[in-house]
Amino acid sequence: MQFLKQLVIILVLAGLGWGGYTVYLEQFANGATAPERGGSRGGGDRKVGVEVASAEKARLTRSVEAVGTTRARQSVEIVPLADGTIVELLITAGKDVEKGEIVARLDDDIERANLESAEGILLQKEQAAARAEKLRETQTLSLAALESLHAEEIVARAVVDKARRQLEDRTIRAPFAGVLGLSSIDVGARVESGDVLATLDDLSEVEVEFQLPETLYASVKPGQVVSARTAAFPGRSFEGRIVAIDSRVDRNSRSFATRALLPNPDRALPSGMFVLMSITLDDYEAITVPDAAIVAEGSRNFVYRIADGKAEKTMVTLGLRQPGSVEIAEGLSPGDLVAVTGLQRLRNGAEVQVSGTRPERKETTDEGEPGKEGQS
DSSP states (O other): HHHHHHHHHHHHHHHHHHHHHHHHHHHHHHHHHHHHHHHHSSSSSOEEEEEEEEEEEEEEEEEEEEEEEEEEEEEEEEEOOEEEEEEEEOTTTTOOEEOEEEEEEOOHHHHHHHHHHHHHHOOOOOOHHHHHHHHHHHHOOOHHHHHHHHHHHHHHHHHHHHHHHHOOOOOOOOOEEEEEOOOOOOOOOEETTTTEEEEEEEEEEEEEEEEEEEGGTOOOTTTTEEEEEEEEEEEEEEEEEEEEOOOOOTTTOEEEEEEEEOTTTOOOOTTTOEEEEOOOOOOEEEEEGGGOEEEETTTTTEEEEEEEEEEEEEEEEEEETTEEEEEEEEEEOOOOEOSSOOOGGTTTTOBBEEEOOOOOOOOOOBBBTTTTTOOO
């Protein structure tokens, strides 16, 4: 009897425990699912709170980045055309010189003497030819003799021209306007023809050559705007344009050479500097929304368009991505409102309570991600 009594008590307690647990589960389930049923099926008065943003038209710039090295538009090594001793050196690093300006002189005593000697011989030949002309008029000199004297005069004049050129070669001039580089030659040094005295760079404009992938070959054209940045001048951008595109694509790297010209009026950019180039491929107007509004499901993208107090799940086609926003190529019209918060609780047709509006973007133009085109 004692055993049966204990068994009955245990069964009663177990039944009471199971009943209480079942009631608890029902209450918990009802409490957790009530907001969802009320928001999505209209079974209650509770709505999903969201913030919204407006789909706006903005000016977008599709660009790509590349690296290159500056090169002077014209660059030469200043060398003497003859052997000799430096008697005057006017080379100062960083000095601006004009075309034809003297930068160095070699000793020229011998060349001056040679020129004077040649000029004397020429004068003698000219006088002899003049006397022969008068004798020819009186038929006292043969035509052959006169022609021989004229030939000697021509030879003498050529010798003078040669001597004058040799004298001019002793003076070294700038072949074009530019900036002089460093020199390791001093006055009194003996130099030979071809020895480098200094460099001369025309830095009024600099060229930058860089490589672009072959996929952009149809998008890049002469005249397109480029922007160059360098670590030497933080915060400064050098604007220019593309001037040449190679007619071949490298079969190994699958890229092609492109050349841009950057105005450099203050000579800030030297030759040989590493620069980061940004090439503007396209400039157009498009519809944009905050990137927080995009819901990705597999390969498809959606937004929740808010209209008449309800959320409408709308498939969209994406274009160019920017920091904080994305282009909508298809699916929305300017002025459409889209949800940017509360997306996890939203369903198609759910009633919403707009709790705030994201401020409009003030910027209407921006660059795309480096090296990326529009995404769809």
